[in-house]
Amino acid sequence: MTAPAFxxxxxxxxxxxxFICAAAFTLLMTDLFIDARRRALIHxxxxxxxxxxxxxxxxxxxxxxxxxxxxxxxxxxxGDVLKIGIYAVTAFAFIYAKPYLSERxxxxxxxxxxxxxxxxxMMLMVSAGNLTVLYLGLELLALxxxxxxxxDRDNPRASEAAMKYFVLGAIASxxxxxxxxxxxxxxxxxxxxxxxxxxxxxxxxxxxxxxxxFVLAGIAFKLGAVPFHMWLPDVYQGxxxxxxxxxxxxxxxxxxxxxxxxxxSASGTAAGDWIPLVAGLSxxxxxxxxxxxxxxxxxxxLLAYSTxxxxxxxxxxxxxxxxxxYAASMFYAISYGIMAVAAFGSLILLxxxxxxxxxxxxxxxxxxKSPGYAFLILFVIASLxxxxxxLGFFAKLQVIQAALVxxxxxxxxxxxxxxxxxAFYYLKLIRAMFFEKSEAExxxxxxxxHLRAAFxxxxxxxxxxxIFSNSLLSWCLRAFPSG
Amino acid sequence: xxxxxxLLSTLIWxxxxxxxxxxxxxxxxxxxxxxLALAISVVTFALSVQLYAGIDQGSAAMQxxxxxxxxPAFNINYSLGVDGISVxxxxxxxxxxxxxxxxxxxxxxxxxxxxxxxxxxxxxLMIGVFSALDAMLFYIFFEGxxxxxxxxxxxxxxxxxxxxxxxxxxxxxxxxxxxxIGLIYLYLKSGSFDLALWADLxxxxxxxxxxxxxxxxxxxxxxxxxxxxxxxxxxxxxxxTGGSVILAAIMLKIGGYGFLRFSLPIVPDASQEWAxxxxxLSLVAVVYIGFVALVQEDMKKLIAYSSIAHMGFVTxxxxxxxxxxxxDGNLEGARLSLQGGMVQMISHGFISxxxxxxxxxxxxxxxxxxxxxxxxxxxxxxxxxxxFVLFAMANAGLxxxxxxxxEFMVIIASFQAHPxxxxxxxxxxxxxxxxxxxxxxxxxxxxxxxxxVAELTDIxxxxxxxxxxxxxxxxxxGVYPKPLVDLMDAPIAAxxxxxxQTKL
Numbered sequence: 001m002t003a004p005a006f007x008x009x010x011x012x013x014x015x016x017x018x019f020i021c022a023a024a025f026t027l028l029m030t031d032l033f034i035d036a037r038r039r040a041l042i043h044x045x046x047x048x049x050x051x052x053x054x055x056x057x058x059x060x061x062x063x064x065x066x067x068x069x070x071x072x073x074x075x076x077x078x079g080d081v082l083k084i085g086i087y088a089v090t091a092f093a094f095i096y097a098k099p100y101l102s103e104r105x106x107x108x109x110x111x112x113x114x115x116x117x118x119x120x121x122m123m124l125m126v127s128a129g130n131l132t133v134l135y136l137g138l139e140l141l142a143l144x145x146x147x148x149x150x151x152d153r154d155n156p157r158a159s160e161a162a163m164k165y166f167v168l169g170a171i172a173s174x175x176x177x178x179x180x181x182x183x184x185x186x187x188x189x190x191x192x193x194x195x196x197x198x199x200x201x202x203x204x205x206x207x208x209x210x211x212x213x214f215v216l217a218g219i220a221f222k223l224g225a226v227p228f229h230m231w232l233p234d235v236y237q238g239x240x241x242x243x244x245x246x247x248x249x250x251x252x253x254x255x256x257x258x259x260x261x262x263x264x265s266a267s268g269t270a271a272g273d274w275i276p277l278v279a280g281l282s283x284x285x286x287x288x289x290x291x292x293x294x295x296x297x298x299x300x301x302l303l304a305y306s307t308x309x310x311x312x313x314x315x316x317x318x319x320x321x322x323x324x325x326y327a328a329s330m331f332y333a334i335s336y337g338i339m340a341v342a343a344f345g346s347l348i349l350l351x352x353x354x355x356x357x358x359x360x361x362x363x364x365x366x367x368x369k370s371p372g373y374a375f376l377i378l379f380v381i382a383s384l385x386x387x388x389x390x391l392g393f394f395a396k397l398q399v400i401q402a403a404l405v406x407x408x409x410x411x412x413x414x415x416x417x418x419x420x421x422x423a424f425y426y427l428k429l430i431r432a433m434f435f436e437k438s439e440a441e442x443x444x445x446x447x448x449x450h451l452r453a454a455f456x457x458x459x460x461x462x463x464x465x466x467i468f469s470n471s472l473l474s475w476c477l478r479a480f481p482s483g
Numbered sequence: 484x485x486x487x488x489x490l491l492s493t494l495i496w497x498x499x500x501x502x503x504x505x506x507x508x509x510x511x512x513x514x515x516x517x518x519l520a521l522a523i524s525v526v527t528f529a530l531s532v533q534l535y536a537g538i539d540q541g542s543a544a545m546q547x548x549x550x551x552x553x554x555p556a557f558n559i560n561y562s563l564g565v566d567g568i569s570v571x572x573x574x575x576x577x578x579x580x581x582x583x584x585x586x587x588x589x590x591x592x593x594x595x596x597x598x599x600x601x602x603x604x605x606x607x608l609m610i611g612v613f614s615a616l617d618a619m620l621f622y623i624f625f626e627g628x629x630x631x632x633x634x635x636x637x638x639x640x641x642x643x644x645x646x647x648x649x650x651x652x653x654x655x656x657x658x659x660x661x662x663x664i665g666l667i668y669l670y671l672k673s674g675s676f677d678l679a680l681w682a683d684l685x686x687x688x689x690x691x692x693x694x695x696x697x698x699x700x701x702x703x704x705x706x707x708x709x710x711x712x713x714x715x716x717x718x719x720x721x722x723x724t725g726g727s728v729i730l731a732a733i734m735l736k737i738g739g740y741g742f743l744r745f746s747l748p749i750v751p752d753a754s755q756e757w758a759x760x761x762x763x764l765s766l767v768a769v770v771y772i773g774f775v776a777l778v779q780e781d782m783k784k785l786i787a788y789s790s791i792a793h794m795g796f797v798t799x800x801x802x803x804x805x806x807x808x809x810x811d812g813n814l815e816g817a818r819l820s821l822q823g824g825m826v827q828m829i830s831h832g833f834i835s836x837x838x839x840x841x842x843x844x845x846x847x848x849x850x851x852x853x854x855x856x857x858x859x860x861x862x863x864x865x866x867x868x869x870x871f872v873l874f875a876m877a878n879a880g881l882x883x884x885x886x887x888x889x890e891f892m893v894i895i896a897s898f899q900a901h902p903x904x905x906x907x908x909x910x911x912x913x914x915x916x917x918x919x920x921x922x923x924x925x926x927x928x929x930x931x932x933x934x935x936v937a938e939l940t941d942i943x944x945x946x947x948x949x950x951x952x953x954x955x956x957x958x959x960x961g962v963y964p965k966p967l968v969d970l971m972d973a974p975i976a977a978x979x980x981x982x983x984q985t986k987l
Binding site for chain 2: 367371378382387388389393394397398400401404405409412413416417419420423424427430431434435436469470473474477
């Protein structure tokens with residue numbers, strides 16, 4: 001192997017990453033020099049940064065795969081589409097976060113800086129061509145997330161959640177790293193492509209398989225698949241809602257990309273070994289996520305269990321495998337990101353200074369107060385439940401189809417039955433909003449205009465993207481050319 | 484200009500978008516919103532009559548076809564088209580919606596414009612169900628209907644509305660997800676969601692069996708058949724009058740329609756093999772549910788059970804055809820049976836809608852549905868009593884009303900299948916008369932039961948129009964069913980011819 005020469009053209013390939021990195025540092029410095037009352041500037045700058053990143057990414061989008069830095073970094077359609085999804089969802093999370101943080105005295109520019117670093121980490125995960133890059137991206141995301149969860153540091157719950165997140169996240173990283181080391185040991189390379197090429201000829205197939213199992217455990221931890229899901233409800237509940245909206249949505253897309261790069265790109269030859277395991281993870285997540293969701297009174301915990309069940313659905317695409325399966329999972333990951341940020345957005349919409357709409361009770365009687373928003377939240381919930389014609393239905397349709405293609409009929413049936421179980425707790429929310437009257441004062445809508453407008457756009461997008469899902473779908477299919 | 488618009492799309496999207504507009508008009512202009520909603524429903528009905536006028540009745544082919552690729556990656560198309568069967572059901576839908584909106588004019592107080600909007604959206608989606616030629620499009624309309632109905636029951640329903648609405652939703656949802664898997668399976672097998680293609684798709688016995696039960700799960704809940712009928716009495720009783728009317732008059736028909744469009748043509752051999760099960764369950768519905776209806780004390784509940792019994796005729800008619808077609812080669816009998824089932828669907832749409840509307844008229848005045856709270860209503864509401872007795876007679880299957888035609892056809896056809904089936908089916912004529920007329924006796928006739936009944940006022944012009952239009956439908960269909968039978972003749976004959984061939 002020749003020594004990799006530095007090629008200035010490589011910088012062009014990672015332009016969006018460089019831009020986000022520079023922007024994050026710039027925002028950090030800017031904050032030092034501006035008055036605290038003008039801090040809203042940081043907010044708008046951060047959104048502008050994300051918008052520019054979209055432009056930068058779209059500008060250089062090419063149908064063929066481009067690699068940089070001797071294959072350390074891969075830029076392909078899948079990566080670019082996921083990155084755009086990450087920017088968009090993060091921008092929504094920013095808009096939702098501002099009123100929430102301001103009302104609680106948490107409006108600090110560190111939030112934006114940490115989020116942008118997390119976005120950078122996700123971008124690296126999405127575009128990793130090498131296990132080291134992937135791990136670096138993951139750690140950048142994870143460390144930023146720990147900081148974000150502990151953002152409200154005087155709140156014991158948040159600190160506890162951050163602690164749990166940190167400890168369990170570190171274990172997951174350890175598992176992943178251990179698995180990666182075994183892959184390296186078995187194939188002699190950290191390059192994902194080289195691992196794939198060497199995996200069939202490895203002299204230590206047992207070590208390779210074991211490595212894949214450890215990697216899978218790490219992925220399951222990060223995604224929050226049962227039985228590695230314990231951290232998720234506590235973190236979702238403990239973190240400030242604005243932070244939960246971010247860490248629950250965009251990182252799922254990055255986690256999908258990580259799972260794809262590690263399972264398919266690196267160890268696709270061992271698919272026969274890991275598919276049954278993924279099927280098991282998926283089945284357990286579907287059942288447990290939906291059953292546990294039934295007994296939750298806290299809306300944030302409910303959404304956490306709903307996330308677990310959605311992860312079960314997302315994994316169905318991996319079970320199906322092939323270009324169609326990964327496209328289905330990718331569609332699911334992006335759809336879920338949009339739905340999740342909207343779901344937490346609805347929570348912020350209903351909370352105000354001194355009041356967290358944390359319980360389902362917070363939704364009670366919303367219809368009698370503001371029917372328009374009640375219907376928008378209905379869109380979000382119906383989409384999460386997978387009722388046509390909302391986006392969530394089309395996502396479910398595809399992953400179920402992928403599972404059937406893969407010959408996992410029992411899993412597809414389990415998935416739809418658990419979707420019905422899940423529908424019950426989503427209906428509880430609709431019931432609280434529409435059918436029940438509040439004993440106390442009825443739910444009220446946050447007055448922030450940006451928040452309202454963004455939420456309306458986000459919720460209507462779930463309907464429109466559902467009806468016109470072909471555009472998103474065709475991008476996902478182009479990302480994974482069959483054959 | 485009207486003729487250039489794609490008629491079916493207009494029929495679907497005019498009410499849906501009109502509903503949105505009515506919703507946006509808001510509370511302050513509730514009066515204008517109501518008028519707009521009624522106008523939209525009348526226009527929709529007028530357009531659906533165009534469908535009837537324009538259709539070639541001699542042809543069994545799908546007409547007014549529209550085809551736009553929707554999700555090309557999965558070969559899902561926005562594909563619409565109708566034959567005589569669909570046209571009849573679309574006419575029923577558009578007609579009933581107009582009457583429902585008329586009937587709900589004053590009975591809904593809380594945010595009436597949203598109720599009207601939900602009804603319009605529901606109408607559009609139901610028309611979509613009846614005109615979809617693409618199975619996934621069908622499924623999306625089929626499921627999409629649940630949300631507006633769920634909200635109608637949940638917001639404007641009676642005291643136990645929350646329980647009833649959730650039960651309704653979960654039952655239907657559970658049934659239809661199995662169908663979803665069946666549809667995806669068929670897609671993977673055929674590479675398309677085109678229903679016409681599926682009808683000619685060869686399938687082996689075990690595939691057909693699984694698909695048959697997947698379809699059965701979805702449609703038996705919707706019809707509903709025993710033993711998955713328990714959501715219906717709750718939903719009917721708790722729903723507001725308009726919701727009950729739509730549920731009974733149209734939504735239940737979607738189950739019967741599904742059997743005709745999915746189970747029979749796509750999995751004929753499994754349908755034949757398991758026909759005994761459906762026939763048995765239908766007869767249980769006819770006889771056992773008839774007895775259950777007899778002991779009801781709540782008028783709405785009684786009509787709900789009577790709906791289950793009457794819909795039993797539809798499922799019976801759809802599945803006795805196999806013994807005639809396959810065993811005896813009796814195609815005439817099979818056609819008669821399916822015709823009878825379809826006439827029964829349309830007729831039951833009128834009758835159940837009218838009966839629920841009558842209960843609604845009483846409920847608006849007395850706020851009670853209990854039979855024991857009434858008595859001697861004829862003394863204070865003679866006009867109303869006249870209508871109510873007419874509809875009750877139709878419900879009991881009196882000749883000259885629409886109720887007689889369908890039941891009679893099915894009984895004759897079932898006699899050709901097996902005399903014993905005909906015997907049990909005919910029991911309904913006795914039982915139907917028993918529970919309906921006994922209710923009429925207790926509610927309408929006799930002395931004025933109490934002070935509240937004495938204070939009742941007779942129906943006003945609006946209610947008279949509503950009930951009068953229902954009555955026109957009931958009598959016209961009873962005296963002269965030929966236009967309806969002719970309309971559905973060609974597609975039914977084609978279906979029967981299709982059933983002759985085995986797919987194995």
